[in-house]
Amino acid sequence: xxxxxxxxxxxxxSNYIFSEINQRVDKYQDNNPEAKIIRMxxxxxxxxxxxxxxxxxxxxVVEMSKADSFHGYGPxxxxxxxxxxxxxxxxAPRGINLSKEEVFISDGAKCDTANIQEIFDLGxxxxxxxxxYPVYVDSNVMAGRTGPMGDDGRYHNLVxxxxxxxxxxxxxxxxxSVDLIYLCYPNNPTGTALTKEELSVWVEYxxxxxxxxxxxxxxxxxxxxxNIPHSIYExxxxxxxxxEFRSFSKNAGFTGTRCAYTVVPQELIGFDNNGxxxxxxxxWNRRQTTKFNGVSYPIQVAASAVYSEEGQKEIAESIDYYxxxxxxxxxxxxxxxxxxxxxxxxxxxWIKTPDDMDSWKxxxxxxxxxxxxxxxxxGFGPSGEGYLxxxxxxxxxxxxxxxxxxxxxxx
Ligand code: PLP
Numbered sequence: 001x002x003x004x005x006x007x008x009x010x011x012x013x014s015n016y017i018f019s020e021i022n023q024r025v026d027k028y029q030d031n032n033p034e035a036k037i038i039r040m041x042x043x044x045x046x047x048x049x050x051x052x053x054x055x056x057x058x059x060x061v062v063e064m065s066k067a068d069s070f071h072g073y074g075p076x077x078x079x080x081x082x083x084x085x086x087x088x089x090x091x092a093p094r095g096i097n098l099s100k101e102e103v104f105i106s107d108g109a110k111c112d113t114a115n116i117q118e119i120f121d122l123g124x125x126x127x128x129x130x131x132x133y134p135v136y137v138d139s140n141v142m143a144g145r146t147g148p149m150g151d152d153g154r155y156h157n158l159v160x161x162x163x164x165x166x167x168x169x170x171x172x173x174x175x176x177s178v179d180l181i182y183l184c185y186p187n188n189p190t191g192t193a194l195t196k197e198e199l200s201v202w203v204e205y206x207x208x209x210x211x212x213x214x215x216x217x218x219x220x221x222x223x224x225x226x227n228i229p230h231s232i233y234e235x236x237x238x239x240x241x242x243x244e245f246r247s248f249s250k251n252a253g254f255t256g257t258r259c260a261y262t263v264v265p266q267e268l269i270g271f272d273n274n275g276x277x278x279x280x281x282x283x284w285n286r287r288q289t290t291k292f293n294g295v296s297y298p299i300q301v302a303a304s305a306v307y308s309e310e311g312q313k314e315i316a317e318s319i320d321y322y323x324x325x326x327x328x329x330x331x332x333x334x335x336x337x338x339x340x341x342x343x344x345x346x347x348x349x350w351i352k353t354p355d356d357m358d359s360w361k362x363x364x365x366x367x368x369x370x371x372x373x374x375x376x377x378x379g380f381g382p383s384g385e386g387y388l389x390x391x392x393x394x395x396x397x398x399x400x401x402x403x404x405x406x407x408x409x410x411x
Contacts, residue, residue, distance in 0.1 A: 006142070006144075008141055008142050008143065008144045009142060011141050011146070011147075011148050011149065011155075012138055012141050012142070013149065016134075017134070017375065017376070017379030017380075018041075018042060018375075020379075021041055021363075021373065021375065021376075024363075024364070024367065025037060025039075025367065025373055028367055028368070032371075035371045036371060037367075037371045037372075037373060038371060038372050038373065038394065038398045038401060038402045038405075039373045039394065040372060040373060040374055040390045040391055040393075040394055040398075040399075040402060041373045041374050041375040041389070041390075041391070042375070042391070042393075043188065043250075043347075043348070043391050043393065044255050044393060045249070045250060045253050045255055045318075045322075045393050046393050046394060046395060047253055047318045047321065047322075048253060049252070049253045049254070049257065049302070050252060050253070050305075050306070050310075050311055050314035050315055050318070051310070051314060052305045052306075052308050052310040052311035052314055053252060053253075053302045053303075053305045053306060053311060053314075054302075055305070056301050056302055056304070056305035056308075057298055057299070057301065057302035057305070059301070060297060060298035060301035060302065061298050063297075063298075064297065064298065071297035073293060073294065074294045074295075074296075074297055074300070075294060076288050076289045076292055076293060076294045077101075077103075077104050077105065077285065077288060077289075077294075078103070078104065078105025078106075078261065078294065078295065078300060079105070079297070079300050080100060081300070081301075081304055082105055082300045082301075082303055082304045083100050083103045083105065083261075084100065085304050085307040086103055086246075086261060086307075087100070087103065088307075089307045090230075090231070090246070091231065091233070094230060094231060094233075094234055095234070096231060096233045096234065098233075098263060098265075099266065101266070101281065101285075102263055102264060102265055102266060102281065103261055103262075103263055104261060104262045104263075104264065104284065104285070104288055105259065105260075105261050105294070105295050105300060105303075106259075106260050106261060106262060106288075106292065106295065107258040107259065107260065107295050107299075108247065108249070108258055108259075108260045109216060109218045109245045109246065109247035109249070109260040109262075110135055112245050112260060112262045113133075113135055113136060113139070113182070113214065113216055113245050114135050114136075114138075114139035115139070115287065115291075116214055116243060116262070116284070117139055117140055117143055117145070117180070118143060118287065119270075119280065119283040119284055119287055120179075120180060120212075120270065122143065122144055122145050124145070124179035124180050125157070125159060125176070125177070125178045125179045125180070126140050126145055126146070126157075126158055126159065126178065126179070126180045126181075126182070127158070127159040127160075127161055127174055127178040127180070127181045127182070128158060128159070128160060128161065128182045128381075129160075129161045129162075129163050129171045129182070129183065129184070129187070130154075130160040130161060130162050130163065130380075130381040130382060130383040130384070131163065131189050131190065131377060131380030131381040131383055131384030131387070132182070132184070132380055132381050133184055133188050133189070133216065133380070134379075134380065136182040136184075136214070136216075137155065137158065137381075140155075140158065141155060145157065145158075146158045152382060153378075153381070153382040154382060159174050159176060159178050160381065160382070160383070161174060162383040163187070163190060163192070163383065164383050165339065165341075165352060169187070169190050169192040169341060169350075170192075170194065170198050171183070171202075173201065173202075173205050177209050177211075178209070178211060179209075179210075179211050179212070180211065180212055180214060181202065181206065181211055181212070181213045181214065182214045182216065183199075183202060183213055183214070183215050183216070183232075184215075184216035184217075184218070184219075185199065185215070185216075185217070185219075185228075185229075186219040186220070186222055186223060186228070186342075186345045186346035186348075187219075187342070187346065187348075188218070188219065188346075188348055189348055189350060189375065189377065189380045189384065189389045190341055190342055190348065190350040190387075190389075191341060191342015191343050191344075191345075191346040191347070191348030191349055191350050191389075192341055192342050192345075192346075192350070193223065193225070193228045193344075193345040193346065194228070194229070195227045195228060195229075196227055196228075196229050196234065196235065197227075199229055199232065199235055200235050200236075203232070203235045203236075203237055203238045203241060203242065204237070206241035206242070207237055207240065207241050211241065212241055212242065212243065212268065212270070212280070213232065213238075213241055213242040213243070214242075214243050214245070215232040215242050215243065215244045215245065216245045217230065217231060217232070217244055217245060217246050218245065218246065218247045218249065218250055218260075219250055219345075219346045219347065219348075220246065220251070221250065221251035221315070221319055222250070222251075222319060222322075222323065222345055222346045222347055223345045223346075224323065224344060224345055225344065225345055228345050231244060232244055233263075233265075239265040239267045239268070240265070240267045240268065240269075241268070242265075242268075243262065243263065243264050243265075243268065243280070243284075244262070244263040245260070245261075245262050245263075246260060246261050246262070246263070247259075247260035247261075248260060248303050248306060250347070251306070251315055251319065252303070252306045252311070252315050252318075253318065254302075254303070257299060257302065258295070258299065259295055259299050259300065259302070259303040262284070264280055264281040264284045264285075265281065266279065266281050268280040268281060270283070321396070322347050322392045322393060323347070323392065324396065325347075325392035325393075325394065325396060325399040326343040326344075326346075326347055326349060326392035327343070328396075328399055328400060328403060329343060329349050329390055329392060329399065329403060330343045330344075330349060332403035332404075332406065332407060333349070333351060333403070333406070335407075336406070336407060336411060338351055338352065338354060338411070339351070339352035340352075343392065347391055347392040347393055348389055348390075348391055348392070349389070349390045349391070349392065350377070350387055350388075350389055351374070351387060351388045351389075351390065352386065352387055353386050353387060353388060354411045356386060357386070358378070358385060358386065359376035359377045359378040359379070359384065359385055359386060359387060359388055360376050360378065362374075362376070362388050363375075363376045363388060365409070365411070366388070366406065369409050370402065370405035370406045370408075370409060371405065372390075372402045372405060372406060374388040374389060374390045375388065375389040375390075375391075376388055377389060
């Protein structure tokens with residue numbers, strides 16, 4: 001007997017964008033050891049966890065050291081103390097009522113957005129915006145829902161919804177009816193956001209077509225403008241058609257600590273082959289209780305401290321810090337005459353390359369001549385060609401220095 005592999009894995013693109021970037025940067029640094037490279041490519045935060053979080057985290061670790069306050073396995077769905085804080089602070093003030101059974105704590109929006117597809121049939125048609133956070137695509141490739149990639153850089157059975165300068169980065173409804181729709185707003189990588197009216201169009205579409213929207217709101221905390229919804233459930237009728245993913249990674253610095261949550265409303269229904277309705281919430285609960293054993297107690301305590309008065313103040317300061325960087329990037333690059341998007345309701349800045357240069361050429365130019373590392377837009381999908389992403393997550397000093405260097409280039 002020989003063991004056969006899941007051949008869908010062979011359909012994945014082999015060169016993951018960030019390893020290609022690292023190879024080019026390492027090579028450049030080897031050849032130019034004196035160059036002080038500033039990395040503005042990867043979407044990881046740089047500021048430490050808030051004090052309020054660290055204090056509660058530490059107390060919870062100490063609790064684990066004593067028999068009478070030790071915690072073993074917790075509920076797979078998360079502790080009530082955290083779920084209650086989430087509902088009270090993230091949803092109730094926006095007029096959204098959630099029950100505790102609708103919130104599932106996890107160790108990341110990455111795994112939740114990747115895993116969610118497995119509770120849906122392989123025959124569903126999946127739509128993604130293009131460019132896109134690659135996890136949505138790759139998890140469907142692995143499951144066998146996409147077929148192979150064509151010469152145009154698109155998987156045959158995926159529906160790509162281009163978001164470019166031409167449509168103001170607002171996704172247009174697909175011509176062909178789709179079942180599962182991944183939307184991420186504020187968007188990674190373009191940094192653009194959707195207004196309530198623009199998002200309502202998609203909720204209406206999903207209601208008319210019996211589709212489900214998988215709404216990734218990992219960057220919700222960066223929203224500055226008033227008419228941008230923080231949750232898809234601010235749109236009437238969304239409870240029947242949308243799952244929402246949130247994370248403590250980007251608002252509270254949990255990228256290395258790991259805590260997130262997913263909201264699956266009770267009204268959400270999918271159908272079996274005989275046309276009988278089933279609760280999607282129950283399926284996700286079943287999936288999580290079978291394959292996941294919960295986030296550790298100290299981390300959930302730490303996450304609940306995000307909602308304390310001190311925690312809220314500290315995370316607001318961090319977001320202001322990053323958004324100040326974003327404003328500096330926007331101002332410097334626009335004054336060079338570059339066409340720049342995002343950076344207003346998100347920490348990502350999406351740059352149209354000058355003279356229609358391709359993404360990798362512009363990447364190399366910034367690396368060679370300014371020693372600044374961005375992320376080539378084409379790494380996020382075919383419609384990302386001709387763009388480059390910078391992030392506001394570096395330090396203020398490095399951000400300013402990077403902008404000074406780029407300002408000296410003749411572009
Ligand atoms: N969703 C989007 C759109 C992201 O950009 C990221 C991280 O970069 C994630 C989810 C991952 O979140 P987490 O750290 O909670 O896994």
